[in-house]
Amino acid sequence: xxxxxxxxxxxxxxxxxxxxxxxxxxxxxxxxxxxxxxxxxxxxxxxxxxxxxxxxxxxxxxxxxxxxxxxxxxxxxxxxxxxxxxxxxxxxxxxxxxxxxxxxxxxxxxxxxxxxxxxxxxxxxxxxxxxxxxxxxxxxxxxxxxxxxxxxxxxxxxxxxxxxxxxxxxxxxxxxxxxxxxxxxxxxxxxxxxxxxxxxxxxxxxxxxxxxxxxxxxxxxxxxxxxxxxxxxxxxxxxxxxxxxxxxxxxxxxxxxxxxxxxxxxxxxxxxxxxxxxxxxxxxxxxxxxxxxxxxxxxxxxxxxxxxxxxxxxxxxxxxxxxxxxxxxxxxxxx
Amino acid sequence: xxxxxxxxxxxxxxxxxxxxxxxxxxxxxxxxxxxxxxxxxxxxxxxxxxxxxxxxxxxxxxxxxxxxxxxxxxxxxxxxxxxxxxxxxxxxxxxxxxxxxxxxxxxxxxxxxxxxxxxxxxxxxxxxxxxxxxxxxxxxxxxxxxxxxxxxxxxxxxxxxxxxxxxxxxxxxxxxxxxxxxxxxxxxxxxxxxxxxxxxxxxxxxxxxxxxxxxxxxxxxxxxxxxxxxxxxxxxxxxxxxxxxxxxxxxxxxxxxxxxxxxxxxxxxxxxxxxxxxxxxxxxxxxxxxxxxxxxxxxxxxxxxxxxxxxxxxxxxxxxxxxxxxxxxxxxxxxxx
Ligand SMILES: Cc1ncc(C[n+]2csc(CCOP(=O)(O)OP(=O)(O)O)c2C)c(N)n1
Ligand SMILES: [Mg+2]
Numbered sequence: 001x002x003x004x005x006x007x008x009x010x011x012x013x014x015x016x017x018x019x020x021x022x023x024x025x026x027x028x029x030x031x032x033x034x035x036x037x038x039x040x041x042x043x044x045x046x047x048x049x050x051x052x053x054x055x056x057x058x059x060x061x062x063x064x065x066x067x068x069x070x071x072x073x074x075x076x077x078x079x080x081x082x083x084x085x086x087x088x089x090x091x092x093x094x095x096x097x098x099x100x101x102x103x104x105x106x107x108x109x110x111x112x113x114x115x116x117x118x119x120x121x122x123x124x125x126x127x128x129x130x131x132x133x134x135x136x137x138x139x140x141x142x143x144x145x146x147x148x149x150x151x152x153x154x155x156x157x158x159x160x161x162x163x164x165x166x167x168x169x170x171x172x173x174x175x176x177x178x179x180x181x182x183x184x185x186x187x188x189x190x191x192x193x194x195x196x197x198x199x200x201x202x203x204x205x206x207x208x209x210x211x212x213x214x215x216x217x218x219x220x221x222x223x224x225x226x227x228x229x230x231x232x233x234x235x236x237x238x239x240x241x242x243x244x245x246x247x248x249x250x251x252x253x254x255x256x257x258x259x260x261x262x263x264x265x266x267x268x269x270x271x272x273x274x275x276x277x278x279x280x281x282x283x284x285x286x287x288x289x290x291x292x293x294x295x296x297x298x299x300x301x302x303x304x305x306x307x308x309x310x311x312x313x314x315x316x317x318x319x320x321x322x323x324x325x326x327x328x329x330x331x332x333x334x335x
Numbered sequence: 336x337x338x339x340x341x342x343x344x345x346x347x348x349x350x351x352x353x354x355x356x357x358x359x360x361x362x363x364x365x366x367x368x369x370x371x372x373x374x375x376x377x378x379x380x381x382x383x384x385x386x387x388x389x390x391x392x393x394x395x396x397x398x399x400x401x402x403x404x405x406x407x408x409x410x411x412x413x414x415x416x417x418x419x420x421x422x423x424x425x426x427x428x429x430x431x432x433x434x435x436x437x438x439x440x441x442x443x444x445x446x447x448x449x450x451x452x453x454x455x456x457x458x459x460x461x462x463x464x465x466x467x468x469x470x471x472x473x474x475x476x477x478x479x480x481x482x483x484x485x486x487x488x489x490x491x492x493x494x495x496x497x498x499x500x501x502x503x504x505x506x507x508x509x510x511x512x513x514x515x516x517x518x519x520x521x522x523x524x525x526x527x528x529x530x531x532x533x534x535x536x537x538x539x540x541x542x543x544x545x546x547x548x549x550x551x552x553x554x555x556x557x558x559x560x561x562x563x564x565x566x567x568x569x570x571x572x573x574x575x576x577x578x579x580x581x582x583x584x585x586x587x588x589x590x591x592x593x594x595x596x597x598x599x600x601x602x603x604x605x606x607x608x609x610x611x612x613x614x615x616x617x618x619x620x621x622x623x624x625x626x627x628x629x630x631x632x633x634x635x636x637x638x639x640x641x642x643x644x645x646x647x648x649x650x651x652x653x654x655x656x657x658x659x660x661x662x663x664x665x666x667x668x669x670x671x672x
Contacts (some may be wrong), residue, residue, distance in 0.1 A: 019609070025399070041468075041646070041648050042469035049358065067481055093647030093649070093650075095645070095647075099646075100647060101647035101649075102471075106472045107471055107473075119473075120430075120471065120472070121430070121473055124434075129385045158403065160406060161434070162406050188402070189368075190365050190368040191369070191370050191400065191402075192369075192371025194371035194372075195372075195400070196403070263374050263378045264374035264375075264378040265372070265374060266521040322645075322647045322650050324653035326653075328642060331642050
């Protein structure tokens with residue numbers, strides 16, 4: 001692994017990556033507040049703490065690359081380019097939302113952006129990603145000889161579903177350009193990976209056992225994610241290589257869902273995670289330490305991201321509500 | 336009698352049955368809650384609070400917290416049952432039946448028939464189900480139509496805390512596999528529950544929740560409360576409704592439905608599932624076939640539309656049946672001459 005390839009990014013790319021992470025953070029922090037007022041309906045799972053994974057992965061991708069997300073999907077969606085306001089409106093249940101208020105937090109999608117959906121069914125994403133990868137394979141390499149890829153984001157809980165295993169094997173035997181990104185945040189709902197993941201908290205070894213090349217990296221460090229994923233991508237984009245997997249060690253800063261009392265956490269655990277495992281803090285320390293960007297540069301991004309979220313919330317509050325008759329729309333294309 | 340919530344009636348009944356019969360075991364995702372964490376086992380308990388305290392009382396052999404693996408949960412329930420245990424498995428949301436349909440449909444439901452009546456598979460599959468939480472298309476569904484259609488399964492839909500207790504005890508003691516559909520919205524409902532540790536409600540016997548001679552309303556699960564509210568409103572206007580709470584959809588108490596329709600001649604069926612190939616169409620067919628001469632008006636069905644469950648509040652409200660929709664259907668059938 002080259003010494004921190006991500007640190008070679010230019011100012012513009014660094015600023016963009018930071019902005020994406022910050023946008024996700026503020027999006028989620030704001031939702032955390034708003035949900036407590038009761039205005040937002042349904043189940044919401046926040047991605048706070050894991051931003052470096054979504055952004056470190058998606059900053060490498062283009063629109064022809066596809067991702068399939070999870071119930072904790074806001075970060076993946078934003079990182080893949082879904083419209084912030086459209087997402088916020090969706091979570092607000094507006095007719096103007098990305099999915100017309102039909103899906104909500106757990107079903108945000110934007111197919112044109114290569115975002116094939118958040119998912120309410122744990123483990124459902126990986127087979128879908130393999131299908132999209134098989135399509136990429138049929139389409140063949142681009143003018144540079146590289147394949148488009150499809151990525152399945154899965155958690156330490158989802159890695160226990162048979163669907164995930166089947167998808168991994170299918171990808172291996174068909175040499176599908178699929179990438180299994182495992183975000184190990186050490187919890188599936190209220191259960192620790194120490195209990196639920198039989199392979200000693202090591203998900204990557206499972207993918208390895210299926211015959212895949214695997215990587216492991218610190219998911220709370222943008223540069224570690226970015227660099228590692230660059231290598232994964234280089235491998236999978238090369239025709240004939242087939243799939244690969246990468247496990248990122250990461251943390252979630254909020255409850256499993258909003259309203260989770262989190263009594264399974266250790267004493268002071270959240271404070272410690274926020275102090276030592278915060279990807280935004282780490283990013284700032286690294287880039288200011290290396291004098292790539294200044295605190296003032298980053299502060300300006302912070303202000304901008306906050307403003308974007310503020311506006312998205314205001315727009316969502318004012319957005320058109322669905323009408324009862326809308327319930328019947330979108331079941332089929334032709335009736 | 337003791338006043339308690341529907342969820343506590345469920346928890347208490349399983350607990351008592353575990354005390355009574357060492358073959359009763361519980362399994363499911365987060366049924367212990369906190370396994371492998373700093374907080375430790377029972378740090379939180381199951382997400383529906385229907386298994387709180389079980390692990391401490393009965394230990395890991397009989398209270399099995401599973402990884403997220405519905406096929407393995409369902410299949411293991413089948414295997415435990417074939418091997419002589421009485422598993423009570425929880426599929427956290429009924430929607431996840433999609434993940435484990437084979438183990439339920441091709442395995443558990445069919446063992447006895449395929450094996451020529453030589454096997455016993457007393458598995459209870461608890462499935463919290465239904466809409467009302469804006470939980471959207473994959474966490475809100477009513478699946479009564481699937482499971483009721485499967486030969487070999489008994490299907491229970493309790494509408495009150497007392498019924499949850501009596502029917503669950505029957506389910507655990509029953510030698511056939513039982514799908515137990517708990518409506519998530521009923522968990523907080525309170526009601527009187529008999530103290531008798533052997534209180535059971537036999538399957539296949541509907542409950543007459545309201546009595547009246549003008550219209551028959553057939554409902555199950557959360558829809559029973561809607562039907563009762565509608566019936567009470569209509570009673571103010573002098574309209575009397577029989578409200579038949581099916582309690583179990585398989586076996587089905589055909590007699591209760593037919594006897595009532597013979598008196599009223601008018602039938603409204605309330606069903607939370609979409610309208611095609613459902614409990615509503617099933618009961619409508621039954622009545623059209625066996626009580627045709629008694630009918631004075633077309634059968635009315637109050638169901639969800641033929642769509643997935645939508646997210647937004649307004650949309651979910653439009654999707655679900657409601658007491659007002661039930662009352663409107665009653666008035667419609669009464670207006671038919
Ligand atoms: C098939 C299925 N089973 C169970 C659930 C309930 N559930 C939702 S998220 C979750 C935990 C997922 O854990 P993990 O994959 O580690 O993702 P994380 O929540 O940590 O992002 C569970 C059990 C579900 N949505 N789908
Ligand atoms: Mg997890």
